[in-house]
Amino acid sequence: MSVCELRVSLGDRSYPILIGAGILAGSEALARLAAGRQVAVVSNDTVGDLYEPRLAAALAGAASRLSIRLPDGEQYKNYESLDRVFTQLLEHRFDRRCLLVALGGGVIGDLTGCAAALYQRGVDFVQVPTTLLAQVDSSVGGKTAINHRLGKNMIGAFHQPRLVLADVETLRTLPPRELSAGLAEMIKHGAIADPAYLERLERDLDALLSCEPVALIAAVLRSCEIKAAVVAADERETGVRATLNFGHTFGHAIETGMGYGQWLHGEAVGAGMVMAADLSQRIGLIEAAVVERLRGTIAAARLPVRGPAWPAERYLELMSVDKKAQQGLPTFVVLERLGQASQRRVPDAALRATLAACTG
Amino acid sequence: MSVCELRVSLGDRSYPILIGAGILAGSEALARLAAGRQVAVVSNDTVGDLYEPRLAAALAGAASRLSIRLPDGEQYKNYESLDRVFTQLLEHRFDRRCLLVALGGGVIGDLTGCAAALYQRGVDFVQVPTTLLAQVDSSVGGKTAINHRLGKNMIGAFHQPRLVLADVETLRTLPPRELSAGLAEMIKHGAIADPAYLERLERDLDALLSCEPVALIAAVLRSCEIKAAVVAADERETGVRATLNFGHTFGHAIETGMGYGQWLHGEAVGAGMVMAADLSQRIGLIEAAVVERLRGTIAAARLPVRGPAWPAERYLELMSVDKKAQQGLPTFVVLERLGQASQRRVPDAALRATLAACTG
Numbered sequence: 101m102s103v104c105e106l107r108v109s110l111g112d113r114s115y116p117i118l119i120g121a122g123i124l125a126g127s128e129a130l131a132r133l134a135a136g137r138q139v140a141v142v143s144n145d146t147v148g149d150l151y152e153p154r155l156a157a158a159l160a161g162a163a164s165r166l167s168i169r170l171p172d173g174e175q176y177k178n179y180e181s182l183d184r185v186f187t188q189l190l191e192h193r194f195d196r197r198c199l200l201v202a203l204g205g206g207v208i209g210d211l212t213g214c215a216a217a218l219y220q221r222g223v224d225f226v227q228v229p230t231t232l233l234a235q236v237d238s239s240v241g242g243k244t245a246i247n248h249r250l251g252k253n254m255i256g257a258f259h260q261p262r263l264v265l266a267d268v269e270t271l272r273t274l275p276p277r278e279l280s281a282g283l284a285e286m287i288k289h290g291a292i293a294d295p296a297y298l299e300r301l302e303r304d305l306d307a308l309l310s311c312e313p314v315a316l317i318a319a320v321l322r323s324c325e326i327k328a329a330v331v332a333a334d335e336r337e338t339g340v341r342a343t344l345n346f347g348h349t350f351g352h353a354i355e356t357g358m359g360y361g362q363w364l365h366g367e368a369v370g371a372g373m374v375m376a377a378d379l380s381q382r383i384g385l386i387e388a389a390v391v392e393r394l395r396g397t398i399a400a401a402r403l404p405v406r407g408p409a410w411p412a413e414r415y416l417e418l419m420s421v422d423k424k425a426q427q428g429l430p431t432f433v434v435l436e437r438l439g440q441a442s443q444r445r446v447p448d449a450a451l452r453a454t455l456a457a458c459t460g
Numbered sequence: 461m462s463v464c465e466l467r468v469s470l471g472d473r474s475y476p477i478l479i480g481a482g483i484l485a486g487s488e489a490l491a492r493l494a495a496g497r498q499v500a501v502v503s504n505d506t507v508g509d510l511y512e513p514r515l516a517a518a519l520a521g522a523a524s525r526l527s528i529r530l531p532d533g534e535q536y537k538n539y540e541s542l543d544r545v546f547t548q549l550l551e552h553r554f555d556r557r558c559l560l561v562a563l564g565g566g567v568i569g570d571l572t573g574c575a576a577a578l579y580q581r582g583v584d585f586v587q588v589p590t591t592l593l594a595q596v597d598s599s600v601g602g603k604t605a606i607n608h609r610l611g612k613n614m615i616g617a618f619h620q621p622r623l624v625l626a627d628v629e630t631l632r633t634l635p636p637r638e639l640s641a642g643l644a645e646m647i648k649h650g651a652i653a654d655p656a657y658l659e660r661l662e663r664d665l666d667a668l669l670s671c672e673p674v675a676l677i678a679a680v681l682r683s684c685e686i687k688a689a690v691v692a693a694d695e696r697e698t699g700v701r702a703t704l705n706f707g708h709t710f711g712h713a714i715e716t717g718m719g720y721g722q723w724l725h726g727e728a729v730g731a732g733m734v735m736a737a738d739l740s741q742r743i744g745l746i747e748a749a750v751v752e753r754l755r756g757t758i759a760a761a762r763l764p765v766r767g768p769a770w771p772a773e774r775y776l777e778l779m780s781v782d783k784k785a786q787q788g789l790p791t792f793v794v795l796e797r798l799g800q801a802s803q804r805r806v807p808d809a810a811l812r813a814t815l816a817a818c819t820g
């Protein structure tokens with residue numbers, strides 16, 4: 101059983117990301133963290149039934165163990181779910197030295213991280229992401245959040261995990277739509293930071309879509325490296341970290357407008373990246389061929405490449421409450437060229453042209 | 461108009477505390493922070509009507525201004541109130557560069573701080589404490605929280621304000637019970653850190669109870685100095701900061717058991733300190749005379765000196781979910797001597813003897 105290790109460098113909040121196939125059962129890193137502590141595994145019924153038993157050995161040395169199951173889906177990433185976690189922790193008298201383990205996808209990871217950030221003003225937590233999206237994106241970087249009915253991820257905190265355990269074996273049970281959703285963020289990493297990685301993704305797409313472990317481990321590792329480097333440079337998103345939001349201003353608008361849980365986050369980001377690339381071309385940054393290449397790669401990953409058929413005003417309305425907005429004027433992450441992104445305010449006309457061309 | 465300034469040293473999270481009489485209207489420090497930003501003043505109807513107009517000049521340079529009023533009382537320090545703040549901020553499209561101003565007592569300060577910690581994963585906030593308790597305690601140190609039905613302050617974050625503005629003029633409209641509640645924390649500061657300060661408080665008690673500005677400014681300043689020094693040494697309460705919880709394990713049990721809002725926090729701490737002092741004496745740390753002196757001072761400050769008449773089991777039950785507990789075994793902050801506190805686990809028999817002697 102081989103394990104790839106990568107370190108997220110954040111001073112006294114640094115932590116390792118371990119990536120491999122079949123690494124949950126025997127994880128010594130998790131066993132060391134859990135030893136002698138109150139440990140709560142937060143999961144949903146589907147993932148919990150499948151994978152929580154695999155953690156048993158690593159958690160055998162815990163002082164006590166609690167299993168918390170939450171309903172599955174983005175629409176449950178709210179305070180009610182958070183409160184269910186708090187209630188169980190309090191009923192079982194978990195103190196501030198306890199450890200939470202997030203076992204699941206992005207919803208479970210964001211929620212559990214948020215619970216860990218807030219329970220008794222902050223306790224340790226471990227991410228065990230079981231979706232591709234969570235393995236390459238949401239489990240890395242310490243962004244935790246719940247949704248508000250007026251906006252996605254509007255309520256949350258920066259709270260770094262102590263360990264991330266990404267086992268690509270858990271991806272075998274993932275519905276194909278969710279695998280594609282994960283690929284969206286990986287394509288993004290290539291587009292904003294590493295053209296050679298983008299090329300490799302394009303070449304390995306079939307292997308990735310059929311969950312071939314070697315291809316998955318290599319790609320998850322490279323995506324985590326890219327994300328970890330950006331996070332280490334800008335933990336609290338005051339600058340370069342914002343480039344990770346490539347495709348996300350449009351994507352969040354789609355998610356919010358559709359209602360959470362209709363489009364997967366990665367699907368919305370897929371269409372959003374095509375829109376952001378189109379916008380980059382319209383303001384003179386990249387060639388039309390680059391836009392077409394990205395559109396092709398995103399389509400080949402079985403992701404949508406167009407936004408819903410809403411009037412431009414609806415998109416503009418939805419985007420102006422996006423948290424990347426500054427006092428009502430949305431900025432966009434655009435591609436300066438393939439492999440380099442930046443934040444820019446864009447002319448209204450270009451934005452409307454993109455909305456006209458890329459939706460419906 | 462004289463202003464005393466004190467700095468809380470926390471690296472890049474350092475901030476000033478300004479203390480004086482009549483300092484709200486002309487605050488340049490607040491004006492500098494507010495200039496060009498979206499600013500929301502969070503308050504309740506009573507305090508807001510009285511003092512929000514005084515902030516008008518300092519906030520004149522804000523890009524936009526929003527007034528958020530919450531219901532008054534500890535029982536509203538919950539997620540519903542927090543959500544009201546989030547909803548208003550989102551409806552008014554406040555972005556992550558906005559500034560929240562907490563105008564009120566500890567409930568408003570804790571809630572607003574918690575909202576600032578969580579809104580879009582953290583925005584700036586200013587504390588304008590208008591109760592004595594908030595001026596000497598809750599506004600300093602960055603502890604923010606809401607209550608859970610199973611425990612007080614169980615949900616929250618460490619989030620430092622950018623500025624604390626303590627105007628003792630606002631204390632003139634404070635109900636006498638709340639003035640006494642503030643004195644409880646000040647007596648605590650003397651008891652755990654500075655016997656000379658305790659002596660001064662005892663001497664100035666009448667002046668303080670009649671809101672004499674000079675006495676108040678001097679005492680608020682000294683209390684803030686003591687608290688700021690402890691916080692600077694241990695921001696996240698891994699060690700010495702816990703000594704600020706002197707009287708609080710008992711106090712929280714009383715508050716939780718009575719239901720929030722029945723006893724004021726300071727009143728519960730008043731009785732709690734007598735209990736903690738009694739316990740310190742029973743385990744051989746201090747003389748009975750010290751306990752009597754503290755009991756007398758607390759009574760002279762018009763605070764309760766006995767806990768409610770509950771069976772010992774009820775207290776023990778309530779205290780074992782207290783967040784100072786470690787895996788079910790509560791530790792207590794005790795007095796090693798007047799002016800020095802520490803944390804200790806105490807024998808069950810001593811604890812029960814204290815409960816028998818100091819309640820009912």
